[in-house]
Amino acid sequence: MNKIIVIGASGQIGSELTMELRSRFGNDNVVASDIKNAAEDVMTSGPFETFDVMDEARVPEVIKSHNIDTVYLLAAMLSGNAEKFPKKAWDLNMKSLLSLLDMAKEGIIKKLFWPSSIAVFGPTTPKRNTPQLTVMEPSTVYGISKQAGERWCEYYYAKHKVDVRSVRYPGLISYKTEAGGGTTDYAVEIFYEAIKNSKYECFLKEETALPMMFMPDAIRGTIDLMETDPSHVKIRSSYNLSGISFTPKELAAEIKKHIPEFTITYKPDFRQQIAESWPGSIEDTEARKDWGWKHEFGLAEMTRVMLEEVKKKLVPVGVL
Numbered sequence: 001m002n003k004i005i006v007i008g009a010s011g012q013i014g015s016e017l018t019m020e021l022r023s024r025f026g027n028d029n030v031v032a033s034d035i036k037n038a039a040e041d042v043m044t045s046g047p048f049e050t051f052d053v054m055d056e057a058r059v060p061e062v063i064k065s066h067n068i069d070t071v072y073l074l075a076a077m078l079s080g081n082a083e084k085f086p087k088k089a090w091d092l093n094m095k096s097l098l099s100l101l102d103m104a105k106e107g108i109i110k111k112l113f114w115p116s117s118i119a120v121f122g123p124t125t126p127k128r129n130t131p132q133l134t135v136m137e138p139s140t141v142y143g144i145s146k147q148a149g150e151r152w153c154e155y156y157y158a159k160h161k162v163d164v165r166s167v168r169y170p171g172l173i174s175y176k177t178e179a180g181g182g183t184t185d186y187a188v189e190i191f192y193e194a195i196k197n198s199k200y201e202c203f204l205k206e207e208t209a210l211p212m213m214f215m216p217d218a219i220r221g222t223i224d225l226m227e228t229d230p231s232h233v234k235i236r237s238s239y240n241l242s243g244i245s246f247t248p249k250e251l252a253a254e255i256k257k258h259i260p261e262f263t264i265t266y267k268p269d270f271r272q273q274i275a276e277s278w279p280g281s282i283e284d285t286e287a288r289k290d291w292g293w294k295h296e297f298g299l300a301e302m303t304r305v306m307l308e309e310v311k312k313k314l315v316p317v318g319v320l
């Protein structure tokens with residue numbers, strides 16, 4: 001049985017990934033960790049360790065003390081915030097990866113998951129159905145760090161046989177933990193505002209299509225990739241992973257089917273430029289072929305579940 005740690009367990013992905021890993025592999029076999037406390041179910045259902053992933057002494061100490069062999073490294077600064085704090089984002093996103101890759105090289109851990117992103121693509125990348133291998137000239141700090149990270153992953157696999165696995169997540173939509181500081185976050189915020197106020201002011205323009213995915217698909221894909229036999233993992237930089245592609249206008253129209261009085265207005269800010277540098281949709285033949293990836297949730301189903309779940313969340317706290 002693997003002994004797992006999720007680093008970044010209080011974040012949007014980590015909070016859900018931890019609970020799914022615990023339900024599959026047993027609560028005691030999945031250590032959650034973050035610099036700050038996580039959601040209550042994460043804190044109470046199994047072991048939790050508080051540390052800063054930048055603390056080079058403490059990370060291996062925790063890993064050794066729990067006999068961890070598998071690491072999901074999710075601590076990172078997202079695209080919007082990274083533009084505000086470029087050096088800090090580079091340090092956090094790169095140093096944490098390199099220190100875990102080194103631990104894998106030294107045999108302290110056996111397997112590492114590290115997320116890349118659609119942000120590795122840039123303004124010169126083909127915009128529609130972007131393939132796995134294509135022009136990659138990211139123009140954001142976040143994208144530069146993810147692209148460099150992918151190169152490091154492939155390098156450590158080739159030179160040191162490190163079993164590192166990665167996917168390029170699209171924008172992730174979820175209701176458990178809100179994202180923070182990303183460009184695709186409008187597609188989460190819109191649900192809260194639609195339910196609370198029947199209106200939303202979007203920070204992207206109405207026709208800005210981006211690749212997106214509902215969280216249950218992302219969690220399943222992540223664990224599937226980590227559980228597949230190493231011989232199936234042919235790409236050691238990072239796999240394109242595709243789900244849904246839509247514009248703010250299309251998402252608003254879908255929400256309107258459930259909340260007819262819902263209205264959306266547009267006030268693009270600095271994140272518009274980030275969004276415009278990314279593809280509108282990506283193609284994921286390799287993930288499908290190599291380890292059987294397939295997304296399940298479309299726009300209509302995702303919207304229905306999001307509205308239901310966000311409503312359930314807001315009623316008990318007295319917002320509705």
Ligand code: SER
Nearest residue numbers: 078079117182183184
């Ligand atoms: N969702 C991320 C962001 O917007 C992209 O990976 O920063």
